[in-house]
Amino acid sequence: xxxxxxxxxxxxxxxxxxxxxxxxxxxxxxxxxxxxxxxxxxxxxxxxxxxxxxxxxxxxxxxxxxxxxxxxxxxxxxxxxxxxxxxxxxxxxxxxxxxxxxxxxxxxxxxxxxxxxxxxxxxxxxxxxxxxxxxxxxxxxxxxxxxxxxxxxxxxxxxxxxxxxxxxxxxxxxxxxxxxxxxxxxxxxxxxxxxxxxxxxxxxxxxxxxxxxxxxxxxxxxxxxxxxxxxxxxxxxxxxxxxxxxxxxxxxxxxxxxxxxxxxxxxxxxxxxxxxxxxxxxxxxxxxxxxxxxxxxxxxxxxxxxxxxxxxxxxxxxxxxxxxxxxxxxxxxxxxxxxxxxxxxxxxxxxxxxxxxxxxxxxxxxxxxxxxxxxxxxxxxxxxxxxxxxxxxxxxxxxxxxxxx
Amino acid sequence: xxxxxxxxxxxxxxxxxxxxxxxxxxxxxxxxxxxxxxxxxxxxxxxxxxxxxxxxxxxxxxxxxxxxxxxxxxxxxxxxxxxxxxxxxxxxxxxxxxxxxxxxxxxxxxxxxxxxxxxxxxxxxxxxxxxxxxxxxxxxxxxxxxxxxxxxxxxxxxxxxxxxxxxxxxxxxxxxxxxxxxxxxxxxxxxxxxxxxxxxxxxxxxxxxxxxxxxxxxxxxxxxxxxxxxxxxxxxxxxxxxxxxxxxxxxxxxxxxxxxxxxxxxxxxxxxxxxxxxxxxxxxxxxxxxxxxxxxxxxxxxxxxxxxxxxxxxxxxxxxxxxxxxxxxxxxxxxxxxxxxxxxxxxxxxxxxxxxxxxxxxxxxxxxxxxxxxxxxxxxxxxxxxxxxxxxxxxxxxxxxxxxx
Numbered sequence: 001x002x003x004x005x006x007x008x009x010x011x012x013x014x015x016x017x018x019x020x021x022x023x024x025x026x027x028x029x030x031x032x033x034x035x036x037x038x039x040x041x042x043x044x045x046x047x048x049x050x051x052x053x054x055x056x057x058x059x060x061x062x063x064x065x066x067x068x069x070x071x072x073x074x075x076x077x078x079x080x081x082x083x084x085x086x087x088x089x090x091x092x093x094x095x096x097x098x099x100x101x102x103x104x105x106x107x108x109x110x111x112x113x114x115x116x117x118x119x120x121x122x123x124x125x126x127x128x129x130x131x132x133x134x135x136x137x138x139x140x141x142x143x144x145x146x147x148x149x150x151x152x153x154x155x156x157x158x159x160x161x162x163x164x165x166x167x168x169x170x171x172x173x174x175x176x177x178x179x180x181x182x183x184x185x186x187x188x189x190x191x192x193x194x195x196x197x198x199x200x201x202x203x204x205x206x207x208x209x210x211x212x213x214x215x216x217x218x219x220x221x222x223x224x225x226x227x228x229x230x231x232x233x234x235x236x237x238x239x240x241x242x243x244x245x246x247x248x249x250x251x252x253x254x255x256x257x258x259x260x261x262x263x264x265x266x267x268x269x270x271x272x273x274x275x276x277x278x279x280x281x282x283x284x285x286x287x288x289x290x291x292x293x294x295x296x297x298x299x300x301x302x303x304x305x306x307x308x309x310x311x312x313x314x315x316x317x318x319x320x321x322x323x324x325x326x327x328x329x330x331x332x333x334x335x336x337x338x339x340x341x342x343x344x345x346x347x348x349x350x351x352x353x354x355x356x357x358x359x360x361x362x363x364x365x366x367x368x369x370x371x372x373x374x375x376x377x378x379x380x381x382x383x384x385x386x387x388x389x390x391x392x393x394x395x396x397x398x399x400x401x402x403x404x405x
Numbered sequence: 406x407x408x409x410x411x412x413x414x415x416x417x418x419x420x421x422x423x424x425x426x427x428x429x430x431x432x433x434x435x436x437x438x439x440x441x442x443x444x445x446x447x448x449x450x451x452x453x454x455x456x457x458x459x460x461x462x463x464x465x466x467x468x469x470x471x472x473x474x475x476x477x478x479x480x481x482x483x484x485x486x487x488x489x490x491x492x493x494x495x496x497x498x499x500x501x502x503x504x505x506x507x508x509x510x511x512x513x514x515x516x517x518x519x520x521x522x523x524x525x526x527x528x529x530x531x532x533x534x535x536x537x538x539x540x541x542x543x544x545x546x547x548x549x550x551x552x553x554x555x556x557x558x559x560x561x562x563x564x565x566x567x568x569x570x571x572x573x574x575x576x577x578x579x580x581x582x583x584x585x586x587x588x589x590x591x592x593x594x595x596x597x598x599x600x601x602x603x604x605x606x607x608x609x610x611x612x613x614x615x616x617x618x619x620x621x622x623x624x625x626x627x628x629x630x631x632x633x634x635x636x637x638x639x640x641x642x643x644x645x646x647x648x649x650x651x652x653x654x655x656x657x658x659x660x661x662x663x664x665x666x667x668x669x670x671x672x673x674x675x676x677x678x679x680x681x682x683x684x685x686x687x688x689x690x691x692x693x694x695x696x697x698x699x700x701x702x703x704x705x706x707x708x709x710x711x712x713x714x715x716x717x718x719x720x721x722x723x724x725x726x727x728x729x730x731x732x733x734x735x736x737x738x739x740x741x742x743x744x745x746x747x748x749x750x751x752x753x754x755x756x757x758x759x760x761x762x763x764x765x766x767x768x769x770x771x772x773x774x775x776x777x778x779x780x781x782x783x784x785x786x787x788x789x790x791x792x793x794x795x796x797x798x799x800x801x802x803x804x805x806x807x808x809x810x
Contacts, residue, residue: 023690130692132541142715142716143428143432284427285707289696291695294692314726
């Protein structure tokens with residue numbers, strides 16, 4: 001029997017206990033041993049809950065019990081999660097976590113402690129919920145140099161953008177609806193400003209480079225400025241707008257960015273709607289691959305956490321190698337990235353065509369029905385630095401959205 | 406240094422050598438040691454080729470060299486591959502293969518030999534080429550009971566069906582074109598009759614059940630009877646036709662089938678076009694997930710084989726558990742599967758409506774432009790057994806195609 005402790009009995013924590021009970025037989029078979037939840041750490045009590053006898057309020061009970069070989073951390077936030085996880089690892093207990101903030105910030109350090117002690121620190125659930133992207137990068141795509149990884153990594157904003165696209169709803173409307181349905185938090189900042197996606201792409205960037213990518217270094221723009229008018233132009237062009245988190249290789253360096261992006265119908269992420277997540281990966285020999293699934297939610301996230309627990313039970317005294325050194329990787333500056341830019345500008349399209357061309361060169365022009373006194377154009381590929389410079393000399397820009405592909 | 410031998414220097418074999426050279430640094434890092442190709446087994450010589458010095462014609466050279474710790478089998482076919490692989494494993498050498506015929510037939514036996522000797526038999530490339538589906542089932546989705554796995558597992562037929570759908574081309578035309586482009590073999594039977602997809606879904610079914618699923622037991626229907634007229638009806642209904650290989654759980658049993666199927670626009674496999682493969686998986690806690698990528702081709706397949714070699718180099722004397730016992734799983738009979746059925750019938754739609762309703766119950770009727778003297782209808786969900794019985798009492802059926810969802 002392998003004894004584990006679950007730290008945090010919120011949505012994911014209770015999901016972990018539920019999954020371990022529901023699929024007990026198959027999990028025991030695959031882990032090679034029965035997984036037993038001995039403790040659940042939470043500040044609250046849960047009278048009447050099946051775990052009520054297992055609830056402890058004191059972290060030291062877990063830390064000091066030599067029976068506990070694996071600890072699940074699903075409290076969220078950097079502290080006290082970091083202190084607890086670090087002490088567990090130092091005490092020789094493997095840790096599985098869904099905590100993206102913790103992993104983005106301290107992943108390299110925690111992996112190195114686990115490596116030294118021949119135990120494991122796994123975090124499949126921290127990116128893409130139930131999509132097994134971490135293990136794919138870590139143990140499946142090991143023959144490849146990963147050239148690009150681009151994902152829809154936040155279900156809340158993807159739900160909102162899908163609503164805006166299909167129903168012509170405005171931002172405030174869909175935010176309120178998402179909040180009412182429980183898809184968005186009352187304070188939605190982490191989702192709508194792109195902070196959540198930013199931490200996730202920082203983790204993926206660290207894994208594909210093998211070095212520390214600091215999330216603070218990643219240019220991050222949320223969806224708060226996306227309007228139903230933007231969606232009208234997107235539709236007119238046969239495109240959609242998604243919040244993309246992306247990391248692309250140039251030589252030994254990476255460009256990373258989180259921002260809304262226009263996608264054409266042939267982009268593999270075009271059809272990813274609602275609360276789903278999807279991750280596109282390009283390897284130098286593998287070519288293009290895409291992973292799609294539930295990016296969040298109690299059971300899909302718990303499924304990923306429990307899969308990590310199973311892996312840790314199978315590797316109790318053996319480290320599963322993860323390449324992620326603490327040495328920091330400097331990202332390439334955003335001004336050097338190459339893209340097309342969609343610009344909404346005020347004025348009459350025909351009257352300003354020559355002006356656009358003089359400033360930005362060749363472009364694709366677009367008018368949206370019912371939007372008078374303005375027009376849009378999509379530039380050819382140029383660097384972000386070039387675009388910025390040109391945009392300064394072009395009055396009346398209402399909004400700019402980057403375009404992929 | 407880990408010495409390996411590559412058996413078979415055809416498309417995949419030469420791809421394996423190419424990938425090992427191209428990505429040498431990153432592969433060494435991830436394997437924790439340098440991978441060196443010591444021998445390449447082939448009947449032919451390759452004068453001027455970088456491997457010419459490594460070519461051997463005698464399998465015993467590989468078998469009897471204690472330096473060889475990992476053997477790559479990419480010869481294809483059941484024999485002599487089976488004998489060679491078995492002898493390698495018995496001699497304590499791990500094996501990585503892309504050979505679906507070998508794995509479908511002898512997977513359970515070879516896995517059990519590897520387990521007894523604490524070495525590994527891995528076969529990621531045997532299904533879905535570069536899509537890491539085997540490892541996903543084996544080490545990522547371990548917290549789930551897999552309820553369904555449905556895939557587009559053959560790139561040749563998917564290319565052909567995509568052409569028929571988008572260009573209105575007829576079967577013979579697209580087959581010839583696929584052959585000219587090298588996507589289809591001169592003898593295309595294995596692809597177009599569904600035999601290739603059948604072996605792949607047999608492997609996946611064995612992995613999700615943990616028991617032996619014999620490919621001979623799987624009802625298999627190819628695409629040779631799909632016509633451009635069928636595609637016209639599909640379009641009219643907002644659907645497409647794909648060759649699906651599918652395995653669905655009912656209790657402790659599985660239904661498995663390979664056949665063309667009508668898919669609606671909201672099916673996750675609807676948009677998978679051309680030579681790409683995709684695999685949809687439903688877990689009881691994970692929910693829906695989908696994996697998409699190159700299902701074949703020299704480098705994507707080689708990427709998957711080399712990833713297995715890396716894993717084997719990391720686990721030289723330790724078995725990576727794969728649940729696949731030799732005990733045979735009896736599949737549920739196809740007559741008990743539930744589906745909707747699309748029927749093309751001769752005659753006038755209005756005149757025969759009452760007859761259709763009396764025989765099949767409620768249905769969705771469809772006429773395709775330019776197809777006179779016939780019509781189509783899509784039944785409600787019923788068992789295949791029910792359908793068969795009803796169809797016997799309904800004259801003038803031109804074609805039946807199963808529909809998903």
